[in-house]
Amino acid sequence: MKIHTTNYENTFIEIADDSPASAGEVPPIKGDTKTVASIQFDMVRKNPYKFTSDDVLFHVFAERKDLTENELEEARKAFFSKGQACFRASPLTKRYGWGVHSNAEGKIAIYGSETEEYQKLKNDKNLKVLKAMKSAR
Template sequence: MTKTHTTNYFDTFIEVAEDCPVIHGEIPKLKGNNKTVAELQFEMISKKPYKYSSDDVLFQVFAERNDISEAEKDEAKKSFFSKGQPCFRASPLTKRYGFGVHSNHEGKIAIYGMETEEYTKLSSDSGIKTVKAMRTSKK
């Protein structure tokens, strides 16, 4: 049996990276004909906050960008999570676009722009764990 990895967090808030270049949450813009990872993640999470887990979003984005059919999804998902995957600490939403990611007690996620009251509340909530997104540049 292969090990299954997960990117899910529970009761955790991922703050934007220290070197995030923006001062408020910025909606990712279309570049070329294909939607970027940031756009796909943003659309999925912002339209249905607390509906999906991190694993759900990361795999769906992978599946969309790689044209994986419904019939191939189960096998592709097993393969995808048989290796460790970067979590939302490495997402362009947290590193570049100014969004924090909150995972509730069920592991379902929502995003909050760094300028919002919710972001401030979550980043100072002692009842949940807070972690920083990964820096883009090395110190």
Template sequence: MPEPKTTNYTDTFIEVAEDSPAKKAEIPPQKTEKTVAARQFDMLYDHPYQYTSDDVIFAVHAEKNNIAKKDFTSARREFFSKGQACFRSSPLAKRYGWGVHSDAHGKIAIYPLESAEYKKLAKDKSLQHVKAMRSKRG
């Protein structure tokens, strides 16, 4: 089996996309059929630095595809045998105004665009800085 790919960053801050319509962070709409953004938000908002990017991306995939808990290990191995989009493509950072900080252990937390914490992380020279992917090409 090929070496698993990862979406995890360490000591990195993913800044809100340049073309995001959000002027301040928004909670993704909580619909009956939860969106990827809502699922990611629900996992991260009250659990900062508890999960890695891989944990969140796989959990959302598993929930969306009704993967049984007993099958998680093999399903996760297969899921990450192919490259997956990282949190730079998360709607939280692209659309809803949330920055994503990865600590030294790859655990992540989200910070609202308008917060003092976001501004502090955005200026932190000890971190790698990347922007969330743009929604539009150009």
């Protein structure tokens, strides 16, 4: 079984051209339900460069499916046996104004589009710079 990945190395994902955010915004929680964006935000913001994109995306899947500890290993294999959308399609980069930097080990951190660090990463010639996907076609 082929295993797919969403991980990038030495890459910066800019916010989408049609993002309504002019600065990094904290994604809202809807009632008692955490959104995909709020789970991603909490995990990456509190743990910069600790997790890969694959780690974060699978964690969101596992949390939303309410998987038990015993189900995680098999579920992760099944999850990545199919291609998954990467952080270029994340609501953090498309809607909430966060750029995503992947270091040399593929670990990620987020930076608000209004920050000096965001601008540095966006213009860093040593990084592959990608745009997040637009919401509209």
